Amino acid sequence: xxxxxxxxxxxxxxxxxxxxxxxxxxxxxxxxxxxxxxxxxxxxxxxxxxxxxxxxxxxxxxxxxxxxxxxxxxxxxxxxxxxxxxxxxxxxxxxxxxxxxxxxxxxxxxxxxxxxxxxxxxxxxxxxxxxxxxxxxxxxxxxxxxxxxxxxxxxxxxxxxxxxxxxxxxxxxxxxxxxxxxxxxxxxxxxxxxxxxxxxxxxxxxxxxxxxxxxxxxxxxxxxxxxxxxxxxxxxxxxxxxxxxxxxxxxxxxxxxxxxxxxxxxxxxxxxxxxxxxxxxxxxxxxxxxxxxxxxxxxxxxxxxxxxxxxxxxxxxxxxxxxxxxxxxxxxxxxxxxxxxxxxxxxxxxxxxxxxxxxxxxxxxxxxxxxxxxxxxxxxxxxxxxxxxxxxxxxxxxxxxxxxxxxxxxxxxxxxxxxxxxxxxxxxxxxxxxxxxxxxxxxxxxxxxxxxxxxxxxxxxxxxxxxxxxxxxxxxxxxxxxxxxxxxxxxxxxxxxxxxxxxxxxxxxxxxxxxxxxxxxxxxxxxxxxxxxxxxxxxxxxxxxxxxxxxxxxxxxxxxxxxxxxxxxxxxxxxxxxxxxxxxxxxxxxxxxxxxxxxxxxxxxxxxxxxxxxxxxxxxxxxxx
Numbered sequence: 037x038x039x040x041x042x043x044x045x046x047x048x049x050x051x052x053x054x055x056x057x058x059x060x061x062x063x064x065x066x067x068x069x070x071x072x073x074x075x076x077x078x079x080x081x082x083x084x085x086x087x088x089x090x091x092x093x094x095x096x097x098x099x100x101x102x103x104x105x106x107x108x109x110x111x112x113x114x115x116x117x118x119x120x121x122x123x124x125x126x127x128x129x130x131x132x133x134x135x136x137x138x139x140x141x142x143x144x145x146x147x148x149x150x151x152x153x154x155x156x157x158x159x160x161x162x163x164x165x166x167x168x169x170x171x172x173x174x175x176x177x178x179x180x181x182x183x184x185x186x187x188x189x190x191x192x193x194x195x196x197x198x199x200x201x202x203x204x205x206x207x208x209x210x211x212x213x214x215x216x217x218x219x220x221x222x223x224x225x226x227x228x229x230x231x232x233x234x235x236x237x238x239x240x241x242x243x244x245x246x247x248x249x250x251x252x253x254x255x256x257x258x259x260x261x262x263x264x265x266x267x268x269x270x271x272x273x274x275x276x277x278x279x280x281x282x283x284x285x286x287x288x289x290x291x292x293x294x295x296x297x298x299x300x301x302x303x304x305x306x307x308x309x310x311x312x313x314x315x316x317x318x319x320x321x322x323x324x325x326x327x328x329x330x331x332x333x334x335x336x337x338x339x340x341x342x343x344x345x346x347x348x349x350x351x352x353x354x355x356x357x358x359x360x361x362x363x364x365x366x367x368x369x370x371x372x373x374x375x376x377x378x379x380x381x382x383x384x385x386x387x388x389x390x391x392x393x394x395x396x397x398x399x400x401x402x403x404x405x406x407x408x409x410x411x412x413x414x415x416x417x418x419x420x421x422x423x424x425x426x427x428x429x430x431x432x433x434x435x436x437x438x439x440x441x442x443x444x445x446x447x448x449x450x451x452x453x454x455x456x457x458x459x460x461x462x463x464x465x466x467x468x469x470x471x472x473x474x475x476x477x478x479x480x481x482x483x484x485x486x487x488x489x490x491x492x493x494x495x496x497x498x499x500x501x502x503x504x505x506x507x508x509x510x511x512x513x514x515x516x517x518x519x520x521x522x523x524x525x526x527x528x529x530x531x532x533x534x535x536x537x538x539x540x541x542x543x544x545x546x547x548x549x550x551x552x553x554x555x556x557x558x559x560x561x562x563x564x565x566x567x568x569x570x571x572x573x574x575x576x577x578x579x580x581x582x583x584x585x586x587x588x589x590x591x592x593x594x595x596x597x598x599x600x601x602x603x604x605x606x607x608x609x610x611x612x613x614x615x616x617x618x619x620x621x622x623x624x625x626x627x628x629x630x631x632x633x634x635x636x637x638x639x640x641x642x643x644x645x646x647x648x649x650x651x652x653x654x655x656x657x658x659x660x661x
Contacts, residue, residue: 065151086631087296095645096302100314100324103522104275107256111193113564115256119305126234129263134231139633141545154227161227162215170287179214184238194564198553225548266298299644311496329619332397351621356637359410360614362541370570380607382464386507388448396499401613413596422594430575438605477512487514488535493525530564551580569608625650
């Protein structure tokens with residue numbers, strides 16, 4: 037994961053926020069709020085406590101990106117968006133109604149909107165716009181922009197469509213107030229997460245380009261769009277480079293969430309074909325200033341190049357208390373090959389995490405054991421209490437062992453373990469109608485061999501994938517790795533044209549409406565959704581709604597644990613591993629606040645270019661050459 041994805045992680049980790057249940061809050065105007073009763077800053081604050089409010093502006097932040105791009109419209113399925121644009125949220129270009137906090141889970145603060153309110157029954161939400169908000173052309177951000185954005189995003193973005201599935205319309209109440217109407221009551225987080233809505237400029241998108249051609253929000257474009265956030269596109273070379281420039285008169289620069297942040301005058305992204313080329317570029321300098329490291333092997337063995345030894349590059353581990361994301365081999369159950377749960381369970385037995393972790397990652401990783409790992413929402417032990425009450429409603433549709441056996445993944449922790457685990461996998465295949473003939477796993481009736489393709493876009497994924505392929509070969513299963521370019525990969529994933537992929541499924545500190553995009557039957561049939569497994573299970577559909585319409589936090593925890601348990605026992609994903617902390621290596625040109633937010637690990641937007649360090653670095657490099 038390159039450093040610029042850290043900002044996206046802010047959005048992924050904070051996608052959903054549950055509003056406080058206290059009825060005293062209803063119909064009152066609120067700015068900052070939290071599931072735990074309020075932000076540590078209170079309703080108003082001057083800036084995040086970890087930033088340097090006097091951080092200087094200036095300089096260039098260089099980054100590398102793998103692949104290519106062909107669009108500046110990230111809110112449609114077609115095209116590959118350029119770096120700096122994100123599918124959910126505003127990225128570098130657009131502001132949202134509220135901004136997710138960088139140092140607290142389940143907290144958001146004012147951005148385009150000053151405040152919001154909602155009734156006792158959570159049947160609507162009203163947002164009040166900041167009258168100072170402006171587009172880069174100087175025109176004000178209006179309620180009409182908000183309404184238009186809501187409508188076009190629901191029509192064109194699969195992610196927004198499911199996130200706001202229960203929002204029926206947006207209505208103008210006054211010059212600065214907009215009301216969102218819901219089709220159901222009791223969706224406790226929905227009033228709050230309306231603040232995640234990105235607002236687009238209606239007048240620009242409904243206008244004409246320089247050639248007199250009317251713009252179309254439903255299509256890809258390489259015309260730099262008008263924005264409202266701290267950056268705008270300065271220049272670009274399609275598929276090769278994009279440079280963003282800081283807007284000197286950005287309207288929101290003095291907002292508490294912006295003070296001391298977004299300090300770089302320029303942000304340059306250069307594209308490379310693969311991770312190895314990008315890595316080499318980083319070690320030489322000038323192409324990538326901050327490298328986010330995911331490989332334990334490289335972190336322990338490859339940081340011995342001259343710039344690091346001379347002190348020009350610094351390697352540092354940042355402590356993070358963020359919840360772990362589910363990462364794993366995702367089986368596409370739209371393919372008949374993966375539709376039997378016993379087959380999926382057997383395949384999960386073939387991933388030897390223990391050996392991969394020991395030989396590839398120096399034992400630095402932890403096995404993922406939950407879709408909601410690292411918090412109150414992860415299932416554990418046997419179901420009990422309210423969770424058990426929920427699951428009892430579906431007992432006849434669930435595996436019996438879900439109620440009697442603690443979920444656990446096999447451990448390759450002894451020399452004898454592999455033989456037993458693979459023998460169990462073969463037995464599961466046999467129950468599902470497969471057997472080994474002449475060293476190959478084949479269907480008993482048709483003789484069809486069990487073979488599939490793992491689609492990937494990263495060459496550095498091979499150390500994890502190849503041992504999995506080799507273990508599958510030992511039970512007669514043929515798996516092949518196919519590496520494609522980024523654009524082809526994105527298109528195939530959006531169209532669900534794959535057998536198996538490696539995917540990351542991020543969760544927030546308060547699960548809710550986004551669960552539909554991961555697990556619902558409707559999402560399984562919608563191109564561009566994150567239901568990568570193609571799950572179409574009425575039980576899971578009902579559990580998702582149970583999560584969304586939870587009565588209180590206790591109910592939310594029970595419902596989410598029930599959902600987690602059913603997903604685990606369905607074996608849609610072969611869980612891989614996680615690591616709690618953030619590894620960064622960076623060229624010694626930055627000023628960095630003494631503390632970084634533990635919620636993220638590192639907030640690159642709070643860094644700045646130190647002119648003295650930058651000059652010393654340049655002088656050193658000149659003398660070295």
